[in-house]
Amino acid sequence: MNEKMADVMVKVFIQIKPRRQTQDSVEDELEMATVRHRPEALELLEAQSKFTKKELQILYRGFKNECPSGVVNEETFKEIYSQFFPQGDSTTYAHFLFNAFDTDHNGAVSFEDFIKGLSILLRGTVQEKLNWAFNLYDINKDGYITKEEMLDIMKAIYDMMGKCTYPVLKEDAPRQHVETFFQKMDKNKDGVVTIDEFIESCQKDENIMRSMQLFENVI
Amino acid sequence: MAAGVATWLPFARAAAVGWLPLAQQPLPPAPGVKASRGDEVLVVNVSGRRFETWKNTLDRYPDTLLGSSEKEFFYDADSGEYFFDRDPDMFRHVLNFYRTGRLHCPRQECIQAFDEELAFYGLVPELVGDCCLEEYRDRKKENAERLAEDEEAEQAGDGPALPAGSSLRQRLWRAFENPHTSTAALVFYYVTGFFIAVSVIANVVETIPCRGPARRPPREQPCGDRFPLAFFCMDTACVLIFTGEYLLRLFAAPSRCRFLRSVMSLIDVVAILPYYIGLFVPKNEDVSGAFVTLRVFRVFRIFKFSRHSQGLRILGYTLKSCASELGFLLFSLTMAIIIFATVMFYAEKGTNKTNFTSIPAAFWYTIVTMTTLGYGDMVPSTIAGKIFGSICSLSGVLVIALPVPVIVSNFSRIYHQNQRADKRRAQQKVRLARIRLAKSGTTNAFLQYKQNGGLEDSSSVDEQALCIRNRSAFEQQHHHLLHCLEKTTCHEFTDELTFSEAVGADSLGGRTSRSTSVSSQPAGPGSLLSSCCPRRAKRRAIRLANSTASVSRGSMQELDTLAGLRRSPAPQSRSSLNAKPHDCLDLNCDSRDFVAAIISIPTPPANTPDESQPSSPGDGGGASSTLRNSSLGTPCLLPETVKISSLLPPDF
Numbered sequence: 001m002n003e004k005m006a007d008v009m010v011k012v013f014i015q016i017k018p019r020r021q022t023q024d025s026v027e028d029e030l031e032m033a034t035v036r037h038r039p040e041a042l043e044l045l046e047a048q049s050k051f052t053k054k055e056l057q058i059l060y061r062g063f064k065n066e067c068p069s070g071v072v073n074e075e076t077f078k079e080i081y082s083q084f085f086p087q088g089d090s091t092t093y094a095h096f097l098f099n100a101f102d103t104d105h106n107g108a109v110s111f112e113d114f115i116k117g118l119s120i121l122l123r124g125t126v127q128e129k130l131n132w133a134f135n136l137y138d139i140n141k142d143g144y145i146t147k148e149e150m151l152d153i154m155k156a157i158y159d160m161m162g163k164c165t166y167p168v169l170k171e172d173a174p175r176q177h178v179e180t181f182f183q184k185m186d187k188n189k190d191g192v193v194t195i196d197e198f199i200e201s202c203q204k205d206e207n208i209m210r211s212m213q214l215f216e217n218v219i
Numbered sequence: 220m221a222a223g224v225a226t227w228l229p230f231a232r233a234a235a236v237g238w239l240p241l242a243q244q245p246l247p248p249a250p251g252v253k254a255s256r257g258d259e260v261l262v263v264n265v266s267g268r269r270f271e272t273w274k275n276t277l278d279r280y281p282d283t284l285l286g287s288s289e290k291e292f293f294y295d296a297d298s299g300e301y302f303f304d305r306d307p308d309m310f311r312h313v314l315n316f317y318r319t320g321r322l323h324c325p326r327q328e329c330i331q332a333f334d335e336e337l338a339f340y341g342l343v344p345e346l347v348g349d350c351c352l353e354e355y356r357d358r359k360k361e362n363a364e365r366l367a368e369d370e371e372a373e374q375a376g377d378g379p380a381l382p383a384g385s386s387l388r389q390r391l392w393r394a395f396e397n398p399h400t401s402t403a404a405l406v407f408y409y410v411t412g413f414f415i416a417v418s419v420i421a422n423v424v425e426t427i428p429c430r431g432p433a434r435r436p437p438r439e440q441p442c443g444d445r446f447p448l449a450f451f452c453m454d455t456a457c458v459l460i461f462t463g464e465y466l467l468r469l470f471a472a473p474s475r476c477r478f479l480r481s482v483m484s485l486i487d488v489v490a491i492l493p494y495y496i497g498l499f500v501p502k503n504e505d506v507s508g509a510f511v512t513l514r515v516f517r518v519f520r521i522f523k524f525s526r527h528s529q530g531l532r533i534l535g536y537t538l539k540s541c542a543s544e545l546g547f548l549l550f551s552l553t554m555a556i557i558i559f560a561t562v563m564f565y566a567e568k569g570t571n572k573t574n575f576t577s578i579p580a581a582f583w584y585t586i587v588t589m590t591t592l593g594y595g596d597m598v599p600s601t602i603a604g605k606i607f608g609s610i611c612s613l614s615g616v617l618v619i620a621l622p623v624p625v626i627v628s629n630f631s632r633i634y635h636q637n638q639r640a641d642k643r644r645a646q647q648k649v650r651l652a653r654i655r656l657a658k659s660g661t662t663n664a665f666l667q668y669k670q671n672g673g674l675e676d677s678s679s680v681d682e683q684a685l686c687i688r689n690r691s692a693f694e695q696q697h698h699h700l701l702h703c704l705e706k707t708t709c710h711e712f713t714d715e716l717t718f719s720e721a722v723g724a725d726s727l728g729g730r731t732s733r734s735t736s737v738s739s740q741p742a743g744p745g746s747l748l749s750s751c752c753p754r755r756a757k758r759r760a761i762r763l764a765n766s767t768a769s770v771s772r773g774s775m776q777e778l779d780t781l782a783g784l785r786r787s788p789a790p791q792s793r794s795s796l797n798a799k800p801h802d803c804l805d806l807n808c809d810s811r812d813f814v815a816a817i818i819s820i821p822t823p824p825a826n827t828p829d830e831s832q833p834s835s836p837g838d839g840g841g842a843s844s845t846l847r848n849s850s851l852g853t854p855c856l857l858p859e860t861v862k863i864s865s866l867l868p869p870d871f
Contacts, residue, residue, distance in 0.1 A: 058258045062226035062275065065318075083224045084231050084700065086658040087712060097234055114230070121233040129236055136237045157238065158708055164718035165710040177708070181241060202240050211239050211246040214703075218229045218249075218696075 037070030039111040049115050050123035056115070063111055071108035074098050088162030096156060100136040126212050130199050144192040150178045225279050225693050232700050238707040246703045250695040262300035263314075268307035269300070276317050281691045283341035285317065288691075309336040321348035324355040330362055345653055356642060391471035408527070411464055415523050418457040422517050425450050458494040461487065461520075483526060490520040548623075552589075555618050559585045559611045566604040573600065584608075589615025661697075666714055668698050 039045065039060070046053055067076065074095065081094040101109050101117045120128045135141070139149045154174040161169065185193045185201045202208050239246070261277065263270045263285075280286040295302045303310070309328065313336065316322040324347055325333060337344060347355050394404035425443030443450050465487045472478035493513040525531035538545070560581035567575040574597040575581050584597040588611050599608045705711050713721075 054258075058275065059229075061258075061273070066226055080224070080227045081231065084228070084697065085704070086661050097237070100237070118230065118233050121236045130240070133237050133240050154241070157241070157704070158710075160704060161708055161710055161712065164713050164715055166713040166717060166721060167710065168718070168721050169710055173708075173710070177241070177243070180243065185240075198240070207242070207245040208239055211242070212236075214239075214246055214249050215232055215236060216249075218232045 037108075037110050039070070045112070045115055048112075049119035051115065051119060059115065059118070060111060063114060071110045072114075073108050077109065085160045085162075087164060088160040090156075090160045092152075092156035093160055096136060096139065096153060099139075100132070122215060122218055126203070126209070127199065129212060130202050131195070134195050134198050144194055145198070146192050147178060147182060150181060150193075151175065154178050154181075225281075226275075228693060228696055228700075232696060235700060235703050238703060242703075242707040243709050244706045246706050247699065250692075250699050263310075264295075264298070264300045264302045265305055265307040265310040266303070268310075270310065270314055272314060272317070278691075278693070279317060279320075281693055285313075285340060287341075289341070305339060306332070306336060309333060313337075313340050313342065316342065316346065321350070322346045323348055324351035326354075330355065330358040334359075345649060352646070353642075356646075388471050389473075391467065392473060395468055395471060407464075411460065412524070412527050414457050414460050415520055417453065418461075418520050419518070421450060421453050421457070422514075422520075454494060457520075458491050461491045461523075465491065483523075486519055486522045486525075489516055490523060493517055551618060555589065555614065556582055556585045559589070559607070559614075562607050563599060563604060563611070566601055566607050567599055570600050570604075575599075575604075585611060588612045590619065591615060662712065663714070664694065665698050665701050665712060668694075669712075 042053060042056060045051075045056055049056070051059070064070070066080075072080075077098045078091045078094040081097065082090045084090075098109065099105075101113055103113055103116065117132070120132050124132070134145070137145045137150060137153050139152060151174060154177050158169065158174050158177075163169070182191075182193065184205070185198055187197050187201065259274050260271050261274050263272070277285045277290075284290055290301055293301045293303055309325070309332065312323055312325055312333075322337075322342065324330075334344065344355070393400060394407070398404045398408035426441050428439040429442040429445050430439060465484070468484070468487075469475065469478060478484055493516045496513055522531075525535065557578075560578050563584060564575050564578045564581045567573045567581075575584065580597075584599075587594050587597075588608060591612060593612075599605050701712065
């Protein structure tokens with residue numbers, strides 16, 4: 001009897017308004033809570049990339065441990081990358097790198113994107129690697145590298161060095177570097193570098209060719 | 220480095236392909252990875268309980284026992300597993316740390332045992348995760364306090380040892396502060412306590428009425444007036460003792476100003492001042508009223524007991540820290556009092572011969588009613604007055620009863636919160652320091668690696684220093700990555716000191732490439748210097764533009780590296796050379812002794828233009844003006860870069 005009275009009193013004196021949730025917001029909440037991404041089957045990935053099953057297993061275990069949800073977003077990406085370059089500021093370059101890895105431009109790098117990128121970088125042909133590098137430099141993905149794009153990339157790379165460098169980093173070091181680059185790459189001197197000019201000039205350069213082999217054994 | 224960073228290193232290195240077309244200098248070769256290890260499952264046997272985990276999991280934290288080569292000491296070849304003779308229950312938490320990156324504190328284990336396990340496995344207590352950190356610290360603090368108390372109790376008999384040559388002042392002060400240290404101090408302590416009590420009792424007794432001897436005027440006067448001399452003598456004696464004590468304390472205090480400002484000394488002063496004022500003030504009727512008031516202050520002597528009682532001091536501190544809550548209580552009470560007093564006054568205004576003569580007069584009624592005292596000296600007579608009076612007493616109960624538990628709980632909350640805020644501030648500092656240390660550790664490790672000649676291309680592995688060979692694979696690869704970045708941008712990583720020197724040198728203008736300094740390792744036993752030029756070239760006598768002293772750690776470093784420690788290197792100075800390749804000295808680099816000497820060669824004037832901009836490798840033979848020092852004489856390296864360094868060959 002007492003409980004009923006208390007109940008009534010509560011209902012009378014304290015109005016509890018139910019929260020009206022729209023359909024969309026409910027769905028949104030659900031989605032945010034369960035952003036989970038499962039990669040495709042192991043065999044499929046093995047066929048699509050140039051890694052062996054074992055390598056894929058190792059890679060996935062590490063990836064899953066770090067990102068249990070299955071995707072990496074840009075913030076996490078920047079954080080991870082900055083761990084390797086403690087002296088400088090690697091956020092800009094990480095941003096460009098993220099865009100290069102995120103091939104479907106959905107704002108998140110899934111395991112497939114990850115593997116696709118790594119497969120090219122570590123096991124691809126020279127042509128593919130150069131293609132990937134071109135894609136990285138071409139910020140707006142229009143097929144041409146302009147001086148401004150190159151300057152952005154160059155500044156991002158020099159930012160990673162940080163302040164304490166030897167010799168002291170001058171203001172126009174990136175610009176000069178860009179000039180050197182364009183002198184070498186821009187064959188018809190039209191101010192932009194196309195993919196063919198790029199690949200051609202790189203193939204002519206011994207140093208670049210030789211260092212392409214450098215990262216074969218990373219995994 | 221943070222957890223799992225090792226997982227991402229291959230990706231970061233792969234992404235370095237993006238630098239390849241931009242590099243102006245050829246990139247260094249990758250470190251050789253010894254026998255490609257796939258991931259394997261390790262078995263760790265802890266007192267019979269077998270734990271199995273991937274090798275990669277353990278490799279995530281190379282600074283710990285399980286992540287470094289230290290675990291090889293525990294490897295049992297017969298059974299193929301790592302055997303540890305430790306507590307298996309605790310090991311579970313340690314292993315989970317490797318897996319999840321968070322170290323949790325077991326609730327049911329002794330905190331000391333947990334600490335010992337952490338120390339054994341090479342984990343620092345700061346790694347305890349946020350969820351368990353507070354409890355961990357609380358329990359540790361409790362433990363520490365308990366131990367400290369036990370120790371104190373043990374030492375109570377002995378007392379802290381005073382330095383032999385302590386002055387009378389220090390001995391006196393110590394006697395005052397810790398009465399247990401010597402019998403004289405103890406005696407003094409009890410004597411003063413006794414006299415405080417006597418003084419307070421005398422103050423009380425002197426107001427009791429005593430029957431006069433002669434019955435004729437059956438007057439009752441207070442004892443103080445009947446036996447003025449006796450009381451006066453007692454008062455004088457007490458005051459003399461208190462004055463003596465105060466002066467002695469003043470003399471012995473290490474910091475007189477601070478002592479004068481302290482609460483206890485103020486109480487002392489207030490306790491004895493009335494007596495002296497009474498002595499010097501003439502006994503006439505005008506001031507005797509004021510004089511009597513002064514006597515009230517004698518009651519403050521009772522506060523002198525707080526030196527003798529820990530509890531009083533804690534109470535005082537409590538009230539002080541709870542002041543805002545008490546203030547709130549007072550404020551709300553005042554509001555209620557004013558409201559009700561006003562209402563009662565106007566309600567009773569009409570009645571004649573009423574007690575409620577003014578609103579302030581009604582305050583007394585309101586207070587007495589709200590605290591449910593109800594003396595009955597003022598009662599309302601009108602109906603409205605009675606109604607409001609009853610409302611007043613009801614609300615009084617509420618108004619007073621409500622804040623009191625709030626104050627009590629506030630007090631305990633504030634007390635703990637204060638302690639927690641201090642803890643958090645300390646933790647924050649520690650955390651920031653740790654992050655900074657980790658960052659600088661990484662950088663310094665790379666700089667150290669460079670100085671040890673790790674960047675040089677050595678034909679045979681044997682010639683590399685032991686310290687270089689024994690870096691973990693992770694370190695090797697990470698350093699290679701940083702080296703690639705250096706080559707891409709044609710600038711090098713340095714430390715703060717060199718950078719500021721270089722900046723300063725630049726601002727000097729003219730001969731900017733000079734920076735001579737002798738650096739020595741601050742704490743290293745036998746700082747070693749040896750550096751050598753790995754490149755053969757025609758010998759040219761004094762063409763050395765600058766001298767450099769570089770310190771190589773030698774054997775010390777090897778031991779350190781093997782043990783997995785990281786130390787910040789001594790500040791190194793570098794100088795840029797402006798000699799062309801053919802000016803390079805041909806130095807004999809075969810000696811591998813770590814003979815120590817620090818050279819400082821006076822700088823000859825530089826007459827070749829300063830090359831601070833590195834030239835592109837396309838020029839072939841362009842001099843890059845950097846100096847490299849390596850600890851061992853390894854034969855030469857990249858053909859384009861010129862390395863000149865000072866060496867101490869016997870014939871120099």
